[in-house]
Amino acid sequence: MSVFVQKYGGTSVGTTEKIKAVADKVAGFRDAGHDMVVVVSAMSGETNRLISLASDMQQDPDPREMDVLVSTGEQVTIALLCMALKAKGYDARSYTGTQVRILTDDAHTKARIQDIDVANMRADLDAGRVVVVAGFQGVDEDGNITTLGRGGSDTTGVALAAALKADECQIYTDVDGVYTTDPRVVDGARRLNQITFEEMLEMASLGSKVLQIRAVEFAGKYNVPLRVLSTFTDGPGTLITLDEGQDSMEQPVVSGIAFNRDEAKISILGVPDMPGVASKVLAPIGDANVEIDVIVQNIAADNTNDLTFTVHRNDMGKAQAVLQEVAKDLGAREIVADDKIAKVSIVGVGMRSHAGVASTMFKALAAENINIRMITTSEIKISVIIDEKYLELAVRALHSAFGLEK
Amino acid sequence: MSVFVQKYGGTSVGTTEKIKAVADKVAGFRDAGHDMVVVVSAMSGETNRLISLASDMQQDPDPREMDVLVSTGEQVTIALLCMALKAKGYDARSYTGTQVRILTDDAHTKARIQDIDVANMRADLDAGRVVVVAGFQGVDEDGNITTLGRGGSDTTGVALAAALKADECQIYTDVDGVYTTDPRVVDGARRLNQITFEEMLEMASLGSKVLQIRAVEFAGKYNVPLRVLSTFTDGPGTLITLDEGQDSMEQPVVSGIAFNRDEAKISILGVPDMPGVASKVLAPIGDANVEIDVIVQNIAADNTNDLTFTVHRNDMGKAQAVLQEVAKDLGAREIVADDKIAKVSIVGVGMRSHAGVASTMFKALAAENINIRMITTSEIKISVIIDEKYLELAVRALHSAFGLEK
Numbered sequence: 140m141s142v143f144v145q146k147y148g149g150t151s152v153g154t155t156e157k158i159k160a161v162a163d164k165v166a167g168f169r170d171a172g173h174d175m176v177v178v179v180s181a182m183s184g185e186t187n188r189l190i191s192l193a194s195d196m197q198q199d200p201d202p203r204e205m206d207v208l209v210s211t212g213e214q215v216t217i218a219l220l221c222m223a224l225k226a227k228g229y230d231a232r233s234y235t236g237t238q239v240r241i242l243t244d245d246a247h248t249k250a251r252i253q254d255i256d257v258a259n260m261r262a263d264l265d266a267g268r269v270v271v272v273a274g275f276q277g278v279d280e281d282g283n284i285t286t287l288g289r290g291g292s293d294t295t296g297v298a299l300a301a302a303l304k305a306d307e308c309q310i311y312t313d314v315d316g317v318y319t320t321d322p323r324v325v326d327g328a329r330r331l332n333q334i335t336f337e338e339m340l341e342m343a344s345l346g347s348k349v350l351q352i353r354a355v356e357f358a359g360k361y362n363v364p365l366r367v368l369s370t371f372t373d374g375p376g377t378l379i380t381l382d383e384g385q386d387s388m389e390q391p392v393v394s395g396i397a398f399n400r401d402e403a404k405i406s407i408l409g410v411p412d413m414p415g416v417a418s419k420v421l422a423p424i425g426d427a428n429v430e431i432d433v434i435v436q437n438i439a440a441d442n443t444n445d446l447t448f449t450v451h452r453n454d455m456g457k458a459q460a461v462l463q464e465v466a467k468d469l470g471a472r473e474i475v476a477d478d479k480i481a482k483v484s485i486v487g488v489g490m491r492s493h494a495g496v497a498s499t500m501f502k503a504l505a506a507e508n509i510n511i512r513m514i515t516t517s518e519i520k521i522s523v524i525i526d527e528k529y530l531e532l533a534v535r536a537l538h539s540a541f542g543l544e545k
Numbered sequence: 546m547s548v549f550v551q552k553y554g555g556t557s558v559g560t561t562e563k564i565k566a567v568a569d570k571v572a573g574f575r576d577a578g579h580d581m582v583v584v585v586s587a588m589s590g591e592t593n594r595l596i597s598l599a600s601d602m603q604q605d606p607d608p609r610e611m612d613v614l615v616s617t618g619e620q621v622t623i624a625l626l627c628m629a630l631k632a633k634g635y636d637a638r639s640y641t642g643t644q645v646r647i648l649t650d651d652a653h654t655k656a657r658i659q660d661i662d663v664a665n666m667r668a669d670l671d672a673g674r675v676v677v678v679a680g681f682q683g684v685d686e687d688g689n690i691t692t693l694g695r696g697g698s699d700t701t702g703v704a705l706a707a708a709l710k711a712d713e714c715q716i717y718t719d720v721d722g723v724y725t726t727d728p729r730v731v732d733g734a735r736r737l738n739q740i741t742f743e744e745m746l747e748m749a750s751l752g753s754k755v756l757q758i759r760a761v762e763f764a765g766k767y768n769v770p771l772r773v774l775s776t777f778t779d780g781p782g783t784l785i786t787l788d789e790g791q792d793s794m795e796q797p798v799v800s801g802i803a804f805n806r807d808e809a810k811i812s813i814l815g816v817p818d819m820p821g822v823a824s825k826v827l828a829p830i831g832d833a834n835v836e837i838d839v840i841v842q843n844i845a846a847d848n849t850n851d852l853t854f855t856v857h858r859n860d861m862g863k864a865q866a867v868l869q870e871v872a873k874d875l876g877a878r879e880i881v882a883d884d885k886i887a888k889v890s891i892v893g894v895g896m897r898s899h900a901g902v903a904s905t906m907f908k909a910l911a912a913e914n915i916n917i918r919m920i921t922t923s924e925i926k927i928s929v930i931i932d933e934k935y936l937e938l939a940v941r942a943l944h945s946a947f948g949l950e951k
Contacts, residue, residue: 155601195561196628207639208624211617218614222602233613237643238688282644
């Protein structure tokens with residue numbers, strides 16, 4: 140008898156038939172004797188429908204009213220799922236964010252959870268009821284409805300699991316787990332049985348869009364075992380935990396290969412060398428609300444600086460415009476931009492204790508004649524920027540070089 | 546400076562364009578300096594869409610979850626109306642039934658209002674905000690969402706007006722007031738400037754479907770001045786009040802002519818005369834959940850009873866079947882049923898103080914050769930059952946006989 144919090148996203152509850160399938164799944168866990176708390180999103184398409192109504196009314200819709208509006212999406216799903224469970228003979232009760240009392244701050248459309256009242260849920264579980272909770276929403280101190288921002292249902296699931304000290308928070312989605320890399324790129328990509336929160340954060344922020352980063356952070360902070368698994372197929376999924384696993388001695392050095400083609404590279408060349416150059420170049424970019432990812436600085440032979448950084452591809456034009464001004468002030472020689480690049484990263488907590496990981500990576504890329512344009516490293520990750528056209532080749536080469544096919 | 550509670554029904558808020566038109570109307574009242582509380586229904590079609598989702602899930606959907614589901618309809622409208630008001634530069638705040646705190650009993654899908662907390666609304670009005678409230682919904686003591694049943698938004702409007710001691714509760718609908726009779730039947734039908742609650746109740750229950758009976762009763766009980774007017778055209782509408790109006794000396798004897806073609810007449814003939822016959826005949830009909838409207842009993846020349854009553858046309862077959870059994874037990878001679886009848890009524894508080902109203906009515910019908918099949922009277926109403934084919938003729942004759950064209 141365990142306590143499970145399960146979260147089903149919009150595509151998992153996209154039709155009344157799919158909601159019935161979720162009820163079947165939940166019923167199976169009840170039959171096995173588990174206490175079940177189920178968090179659901181709005182039916183797929185519903186949130187967008189509501190947002191489009193709002194934009195008909197007001198150019199920049201009022202955030203408080205936006206939350207009143209979009210929170211109805213999950214409210215519909217919780218009622219329908221409870222009906223489906225009752226139709227199958229299982230007792231169930233639905234809760235909006237207000238009803239649970241998921242207390243948040245008052246930052247409408249991007250509220251943060253502050254406290255969760257578990258009394259009602261606990262009483263229902265003790266009475267043998269399935270508890271069904273609307274994801275993505277809460278209530279502030281004054282009774283105003285708030286929402287956690289898009290994808291916030293994952294966060295709701297993790298937060299409920301933490302508050303209830305659940306045995307596991309299970310995130311049901313349309314993939315059956317976290318993979319060593321994207322199976323569409325590498326045939327031999329393999330589902331991982333286990334991965335650490337840190338690795339998952341690096342994988343997620345690098346483009347493996349399985350889980351909301353915020354939910355993973357939250358799970359890590361409160362040490363909630365998190366499992367990603369498929370709504371539509373059976374299987375153990377991937378467990379995300381604090382530890383490296385009982386078999387950590389045999390853990391591979393690298394757990395996965397992440398990649399991202401949303402970036403563009405900008406270089407400002409021939410900047411006279413003096414203290415504070417990097418800040419003089421990058422501060423105006425930040426002021427223009429452009430996020431910077433990788434940064435590399437070199438001193439050239441003529442004692443001038445070359446500074447290169449990457450931004451989101453959509454922001455390249457904006458960043459270039461800002462840099463023109465800066466370049467004039469600093470007396471820089473030239474600005475060069477390139478949006479035909481990609482980032483490839485190897486991720487793994489095993490790196491910490493293994494030397495030679497970087498050289499294995501660089502050797503594998505060199506063997507394929509792939510030129511590395513930039514390099515950046517963290518404790519559990521090494522990323523390289525390469526020409527976009529080599530992306531698939533690089534991912535396959537690295538997947539093989541680190542033996543991830545198993 | 547008055548406090549007005551306005552209620553807009555589903556067709557008045559059926560599209561985003563129509564919601565903007567409601568915002569325009571409300572803005573006009575704000576500009577005139579009035580404090581505004583606006584109650585809205587779900588956008589037309591939305592409640593039916595939600596009910597249909599529910600019936601996909603469970604044959605007889607759980608009432609608690611049904612309320613969670615359908616209450617989202619009004620929640621969407623309040624948010625959109627607030628956005629529309631804000632887009633026009635007016636401050637506004639939306640409230641669900643839970644947020645106002647409209648406390649009800651726990652009779653899901655047909656809850657009764659017990660108490661309304663006006664503190665938040667009062668503070669908003671004092672701050673110059675338009676208060677927008679979801680109609681049709683409340684919350685029970687345990688925080689469960691409840692609904693008042695279909696048409697309950699009228700009741701919400703009246704209840705808020707009573708709690709806030711508003712100057713008027715204005716029900717906006719698709720007709721521009723209460724008429725002396727149906728304008729589709731009588732060309733000269735005239736909008737009434739004023740009518741009493743009692744008259745309105747008789748008119749409403751007789752088929753003038755302008756207002757929910759329950760809302761009228763509620764308004765009468767708490768003496769809330771109620772005004773029916775059109776969302777789509779300007780005009781004073783019809784004011785419904787406790788008094789007969791300042792000019793009651795000149796009030797007409799009869800205020801309106803109501804009619805109804807939904808009834809059928811059933812007679813049980815030749816029942817031996819003995820005490821308790823009426824109850825022996827009618828109790829089984831009630832037991833079969835058939836409502837009886839008009840009842841007439843006569844003693845025939847041979848000392849047997851003829852008992853005639855009317856039921857809803859849809860229930861005629863059911864009532865006949867029940868009566869076959871009863872007739873056998875009582876030794877009655879015959880059962881006769883007729884669904885080609887109609888009921889026509891004259892309504893007016895002026896009747897109380899005027900003799901000869903009935904004879905004017907009967908004379909007018911006789912002049913048109915219309916045979917009266919049954920008669921029933923109350924303090925402010927006289928109803929007759931006639932052949933359905935004479936209905937329009939009878940209504941026109943009475944409308945003219947009582948000078949309702951003005």
